[in-house]
Structure formats: structure tokens, C-alpha cells
Amino acid sequence: xxxxxxxxxxxxxxxxxxxxxxxxxxxxxxxxxxxxxxxxxxxxxxxxxxxxxxxxxxxxxxxxxxxxxxxxxxxxxxxxxxxxxxxxxxxxxxxxxxxxxxxxxxxxxxxxxxxxxxxxxxxxxxxxxxxxxxxxxxxxxxxxxxxxxxxxxxxxxxxxxxxxxxxxxxxxxxxxxxxxxxxxxxxxxxxxxxxxxxxxxxxxxxxxxxxxxxxxxxxxxxxx
Amino acid sequence: xxxxxxxxxxxxxxxxxxxxxxxxxxxxxxxxxxxxxxxxxxxxxxxxxxxxxxxxxxxxxxxxxxxxxxxxxxxxxxxxxxxxxxxxxxxxxxxxxxxxxxxxxxxxxxxxxxxxxxxxxxxxxxxxxxxxxxxxxxxxxxxxxxxxxxxxxxxxxxxxxxxxxxxxxxxxxxxxxxxxxxxxxxxxxxxxxxxxxxxxxxxxxxxxxxxxxxxx
Numbered sequence: 001x002x003x004x005x006x007x008x009x010x011x012x013x014x015x016x017x018x019x020x021x022x023x024x025x026x027x028x029x030x031x032x033x034x035x036x037x038x039x040x041x042x043x044x045x046x047x048x049x050x051x052x053x054x055x056x057x058x059x060x061x062x063x064x065x066x067x068x069x070x071x072x073x074x075x076x077x078x079x080x081x082x083x084x085x086x087x088x089x090x091x092x093x094x095x096x097x098x099x100x101x102x103x104x105x106x107x108x109x110x111x112x113x114x115x116x117x118x119x120x121x122x123x124x125x126x127x128x129x130x131x132x133x134x135x136x137x138x139x140x141x142x143x144x145x146x147x148x149x150x151x152x153x154x155x156x157x158x159x160x161x162x163x164x165x166x167x168x169x170x171x172x173x174x175x176x177x178x179x180x181x182x183x184x185x186x187x188x189x190x191x192x193x194x195x196x197x198x199x200x201x202x203x204x205x206x207x208x209x210x211x212x213x214x215x216x217x218x219x220x221x222x223x224x
Numbered sequence: 225x226x227x228x229x230x231x232x233x234x235x236x237x238x239x240x241x242x243x244x245x246x247x248x249x250x251x252x253x254x255x256x257x258x259x260x261x262x263x264x265x266x267x268x269x270x271x272x273x274x275x276x277x278x279x280x281x282x283x284x285x286x287x288x289x290x291x292x293x294x295x296x297x298x299x300x301x302x303x304x305x306x307x308x309x310x311x312x313x314x315x316x317x318x319x320x321x322x323x324x325x326x327x328x329x330x331x332x333x334x335x336x337x338x339x340x341x342x343x344x345x346x347x348x349x350x351x352x353x354x355x356x357x358x359x360x361x362x363x364x365x366x367x368x369x370x371x372x373x374x375x376x377x378x379x380x381x382x383x384x385x386x387x388x389x390x391x392x393x394x395x396x397x398x399x400x401x402x403x404x405x406x407x408x409x410x411x412x413x414x415x416x417x418x419x420x421x422x423x424x425x426x427x428x429x430x431x432x433x434x435x436x437x438x439x440x
Contacts, residue, residue, distance in 0.1 A: 026269040026271075026274060027269075029269065029274065029277055029278065029281065030269045030277065032281055033277050033280055033281050033284070036281060036284040036285065036288070037284065039288065040284055040287060040288055043288055043291050044291060046346065046347035047346070047347075048345070048346070048440055061440060063347060063438055063440070064291040064292050064293065064347075065288040065289065065291050065292060066292055066438075068299060068301075068438065068440050069301070069440070079253055080253070101326055101327065101328050101340070102325075102326075102327045102328070103327075103328045103329075103330060104327055104328065104329050104330070104368070105329075105330045105332055106329075106332055106367060106368060106369075106370045107332045107370060133325070133407075133410055133411070133412060134325065134327060135325035135326055135327060135410065135411040135412055136325065136326030136327070136411065137303075137326075137410065137411045138303040138304065141303075178246075178250065179246060181253065182246060182249030182250040182252075182253050183245070183246065183249050185249060185252065185253045186245075186248070186249040186252060186253075187249075209303075210303055210304075213302075213303040214303065214440055216345075
């Protein structure tokens with residue numbers, strides 16, 4: 001009798017497991033359909049778009065459904081419940097010190113904020129790569145910045161190798177994440193204005209700079 | 225004395241209350257965030273809808289693949305100054321190039337004209353293929369050098385600076401050669417894409433007119 005009951009319980013558990021798996025499969029399928037629909041709407045136009053794959057831990061720049069560039073995310077944390085359905089748009093990029101274009105006015109010696117060329121390394125001739133040209137290059141892009149999406153999601157981008165944060169900056173970041181955001185989330189004025197935060201950390205500072213370079217204001221994308 | 229003690233107790237209670245509220249807020253936030261990656265997409269499907277959705281997914285995947293360019297196409301990364309010639313997913317050739325410097329040139333003398341030396345980003349098509357191209361210098365080239373803008377067209381023509389070949393992709397932008405090969409890999413141009421001699425020769429021979437160019 002005990003054996004029969006145990007067997008029945010085992011079968012029931014198996015069936016329940018199968019049912020759960022089937023449910024999960026259906027949810028995955030539905031999610032895949034939604035994502036493909038959203039991406040197809042973007043890919044059919046000849047414009048660049050981004051795919052922020054939270055589960056897959058990558059940010060991709062795409063056009064015509066082709067991946068042009070992929071940046072692996074090393075770590076992330078998130079807060080809030082943004083509406084991630086459909087497409088999103090990058091409304092604004094903000095950084096403490098935005099890269100500035102060099103302005104040349106021939107005949108005006110004081111206008112151009114041209115950076116001075118680095119000194120040649122001791123004991124050898126400098127290569128072209130050592131010089132700071134009068135140009136806006138990847139190396140001039142910030143390693144820490146924020147992206148504001150039109151669905152209210154605020155993304156902070158950091159690089160693991162981008163130099164250490166000062167104590168003040170660390171305390172400010174901790175206050176924001178562990179005090180300000182929870183309180184704003186709980187006592188925020190309106191449901192649709194609840195804070196949604198995502199912090200992305202890239203392993204290489206060049207990846208963070210590259211994201212800043214390639215994700216321009218107004219670019220559309222999807223969040224998976 | 226009693227007042228002092230009462231104040232200390234009140235302050236301690238207020239502090240503990242704040243910590244309790246903060247802890248509760250943080251816990252609620254964590255609970256919300258725990259559903260994050262799954263949130264917002266994916267609705268419940270009825271069993272009868274599954275085959276239809278599966279078919280739809282396959283169709284969408286096929287349509288997406290159909291959007292990709294056919295044959296050879298060029299991809300240019302303006303940040304890394306890299307050009308890749310591709311055929312489908314296959315990389316045919318890569319080259320170090322020079323893209324736009326991002327510099328702004330303003331015309332002196334109170335005139336309002338200005339130029340931004342960016343390589344344009346987007347989807348383009350190879351519109352022309354030119355052997356032994358010569359450069360018809362635009363106004364900015366003279367302004368940048370502090371020279372007077374000539375009136376005669378022949379004074380604008382300069383040979384040899386664009387290399388042996390040029391592939392035009394519209395609005396006066398070209399993929400062309402360079403005399404300044406040591407600057408390949410850096411952002412130094414006025415918007416065109418400079419390529420080394422060997423890579424340019426290969427590109428010119430391989431890429432047909434009408435091929436797609438993706439510059440990002």
C-alpha cells in the first residue's frame with residue numbers, strides 16, 4: 001500500500017513537473033514571439049538598433065537583424081519594474097564630463113581647445129598611436145555614464161577597469177542605491193513614475209567607451 | 225536629566241524606525257526586481273495557440289534573415305577604425321582604416337558656415353567606382369588651410385591624394401586611398417574612409433556597385 005502511494009506521489013510529481021516545464025516552454029515561446037515582433041519592426045528599417053539582453057548578459061548593436069557589435073556585460077543589478085514590452089528609445093546620454101568636439105577657426109589662435117600631443121616615450125620614437133590627435137576618438141569617450149530610456153528606465157554604465165571610484169563617489173552611489181531608490185520606490189508619487197534602475201558593468205573600459213560612442217541619442221532598441 | 229534620556233530614546237526610536245522603513249523598502253524593491261528579466265514580455269498561451277505561435281516565430285526568423293544583405297557587403301566601425309568585408313556571416317577581409325575626426329571647422333570672418341568632419345553613420349550603397357581618382361577640393365579644404373577659395377574649377381582639382389581607387393557612397397563621401405598610411409587606425413579624416421593601398425585594391429576589385437556599406 002505504501003509502495004503504491006509512493007509510486008502515485010512520484011507520478012503526480014512527475015506530471016506536475018512536466019506541466020510546469022510545458023508552461024515554461026509556452027512562456028518562453030510567447031516571449032520569443034514578442035521579442036521577434038519588436039525586433040522585426042526595427043530591423044525592417046535601415047537604422048541601427050540595440051538589443052539589451054539581460055538574461056544573456058550582452059548589449060548588441062544591430063542593423064537588418066545582423067549583429068554589428070556585441071559587448072558582454074560582466075555584472076549588473078537592477079531596481080524597479082519598468083515596462084519592457086515593445087521597443088524603447090534612448091532619450092538622453094549623460095556623463096560628468098561629456099567629450100567635446102575640437103573647433104577649428106582658421107586665423108583664430110585661441111579658440112581651438114586642441115589637446116597637446118603627448119611627449120614621446122623615453123628612449124624611443126613615439127608611434128602614431130601614442131599621439132593625441134586633434135580628433136574625437138574612442139579613447140576620449142567616458143567610462144562612466146547614464147542612459148535614459150523613454151520607458152523610464154535609467155541605466156548606469158560602468159567599467160570594471162575604468163579606474164577606482166573615490167570614497168565620496170562610492171558613498172554617493174551607495175546612498176543612491178541602498179537608501180534613495182528604496183525610499184523613492186516605496187513613497188514615490190505615482191505608480192507610473194516609480195524608479196527603474198539598471199546598472200551595467202563592463203569588464204573592459206573600452207567596451208563602456210564603445211557603448212557611449214555607438215549608442216547615440218534617439219537610437220531605438222529592445223530589452224529582453 | 226529625564227528630558228535628556230527621553231530625547232536619546234526618541235532619537236534611537238526614530239533611527240530604528242528609519243532603518244525599519246528602509247529595510248522594508250529595500251525588501252519590497254528586491255522582491256519586485258527579482259521578477260525583472262521575465263517581466264513585461266511573454267503572455268500566457270493557450271495550448272491551441274502554440275502551433276500558431278510556433279509557425280509565426282519561424283516565419284519571423286525567416287523574414288529577419290531575409291533582411292540581411294545578399295552577397296558582399298562592407299561594415300565599418302568608426303570607433304575602432306576597422307573595415308570588414310563580409311559575405312553573409314563569413315569575414316572575407318579586414319582592414320585598418322581612418323574615419324572622420326569629429327572636428328568642427330568654422331569659417332572665419334563672421335560667416336556662418338561650419339563643417340563637422342564625421343564619417344556618416346548608417347546604411348549606404350556603393351554608388352561609383354573610380355580608378356585614379358582626383359580630388360575636387362571643396363570650400364572647407366581651402367578654409368582649413370587658410371587659403372582663398374578659388375573661383376575656377378580647375379584650381380580645385382588635386383591628383384594623387386586619394387590613392388589609386390575610390391568607391392563613392394553618396395554625398396561626396398568615398399572609401400579611398402591615402403598618403404598618410406601611418407595614421408591608419410586613427411580618426412583623422414574629413415569624413416571619408418581612408419584605406420591602405422593593398423586593402424583598397426582588393427576592395428575595389430571585389431566589391432560591386434550596389435553593394436551595401438554599413439557604417440556605425
